[in-house]
Amino acid sequence: MTVPIFEARDVTYSYREVTALDGLNLTIMPGQRIVLLGANGSGKSTLLSMLDGLCFPEKGSVAFQGEPLAEDRLIGEVEFAFRRRVALVFQNPDVQLFNPTVFDEVAFGPLQLHWPKEQVRLRVTEILEQMEIGHLKDRSPHHLSTGEKKRVALASVLILDPEVLLLDEPTAALDPKSESQMIDFLVSCSGGRKTVVTATHDLDLVEDIADYCHIFRRGRIVAAGTPTEILNDHALLLNTNLVHAHRHAHAPGELHSHPHRHGHRH
Amino acid sequence: MTRAGKNSRGVVERSLASFVDALEHAFYAEELAKKNGLLQKLDPRVKIVAILPLIVIAALARRLWVIAVLFALAVAIALLSSVPLGTLARRVWLGVLTFTGFISFPALFLTPGPAISSLPLLGWTVTAQGLRAAIYLIMRAETAATFSVLLVLCTPWSNVLKALRVLRLPVVLVVVLGMTYRYIFLLLRNAHDMFTSRKSRIVGRLDGPEQRRAATASVGVLMSKTIQLSGDVYLAMRSRGFQGEVYVLDEFRTNWFDWAMLALFITVAFLAFWFGR
DSSP states (O other), X not given: OOOOSEEEEEEEEEETTEEEEEXXXXXXXXXXXXXXXXXXXXXXXXXXXXXTTSSOOSEEEEEETTEEOOTTTSOHHHHHHHHHHEEEEOSSHHHHOOSSSHHHHHHHHHHXXXXXHHHHHHXXXXXXXXXXXXXXXXXXXXXXXXXXXXXXXXXXXXXXXXXXXXXXXXXXXXXXXXXXXXXXXXXXXXXXXXXXXXXXXXXXXXXXXXXXXXXXXXXXXXXXXXXXXXXXXXXXXXXXXXXXXXXXXXXXXXXXEEEEOOOOOO | OOOOOTTOOSHHHHHHHHHHHHHHHHHHHHHHHTSXXXXXXXXXXXXXXXXXXXXXXXXXXXXXXXXXXXXXXXXXXXXXXXXXXXXXXXXXXXXXXXXXXXXXXXXXXXXXXXXXXXXXXXXXXXXXXXXXXXXXXXHHHHHHHHHHHHHHHTSOHHHHHHHGGGGTOOHHXXXXXXXXXXXXXXXXXXXXXXXXXXXXXXXXXXXXXXXXXXXXXXXXXXXXXHHHHHHHHHXXXXXXXXXXXXXXXXXXXXXXXHHHHHHHHHHHHHHHHHHHO
């Protein structure tokens, strides 16, 4: 029987008086591409931090491959082993890019995990070329565009070749070209090679990058299903603030509003 | 980003102008460090080992002509490294002259010795020894500061920090200073955006107390954002394996040119020390 890669049971977490996760239950199997859908403030980022072992539940438990993910267990070699296998790409790339140059940034993870320096040099060069950011090697983060920062942030975790990728709003604030490159990468993760958990409120991504979706509302999962099931449930999407009604025109002179989402054509 | 108008006054406008100035200075330094000049071609570690002795000797030499030769050498290195003399004048010479001139001013009159001149109106007597002491102080400061600024202008700051490891600077200090440099730009940009948004909502001028309240509130908000950012950055570091020890990687490689220039600089330093003692 396959052990779930992550299992969260009755997880509760609060930021002072604000409840971020409220009795949440979730199971993620190896190789799945999961999308966590929800409006801003619904608890998606908090859950990702918890899955990355950066914060721990006040009540309930989170397990990684059957082992409890607890603060007193995630130390020393156990933590090293976990960090090699699970990687988080933060929503704000300025948080993740804390080194003076792109090269230093991508090399940071392997150096902390005690890779030999020569191996780090070679692998950094390889990953920069694969991500088509080799020309940014000596640039400082404040000289990068948002799209470039996101690609460097992604490179800085992919260099470790983690089994699990946690992505927090990976396409937020990206121009169309950068967004399409990011989506291409997420699509390439299909086939069970990696477990990918993506937090987003952008419904346009879901069909391309997800095998399964969980809908968040006020710290709880209120629905789950395949992308087709979720996207066809308009009442659910409206209720969870994932679609909206605004005035738009179907034809010149015909202005009206109804809940809808913007999609794409083939 | 735009600079505030020439005739603008008030803490908001002055702050905006200073943020833009700081960023422009930093970007200009980064552009200079990328040029194909003499110092830019050298390994950063060689630059540190070559220039630091010259700074020390310039500060300690007892012969004015030795200090003058070192200053001329610094100017020559600047020209060979594509550093405009106007940049050095604005960034180093004028400031150092003002500061050390102010410090050495009393020495002109208080140092005992034969009088060579006196100030009109005040009648204060300038002594030969006082003038000599002032010239020594100013020349030493100008020369040492010129070498220091050349080192920084012709080397990316992250490489300066890594190269200081050759002097056994602790790795943690290299990393902390590197992160400080990295995030100064982000905080400057945040501050600029805050002040720009404030300016866009102000009609007329703020009086003194209102300006101080605005400045204090802005400092408080920036401090709050900085604390939040530092917590998030720590989590990002933990996420990638940081457990308290940091490790850095440098890409420095020396070649025959580095060793030849190092030998030349060491020879000049020795000669300056010998003739300046």
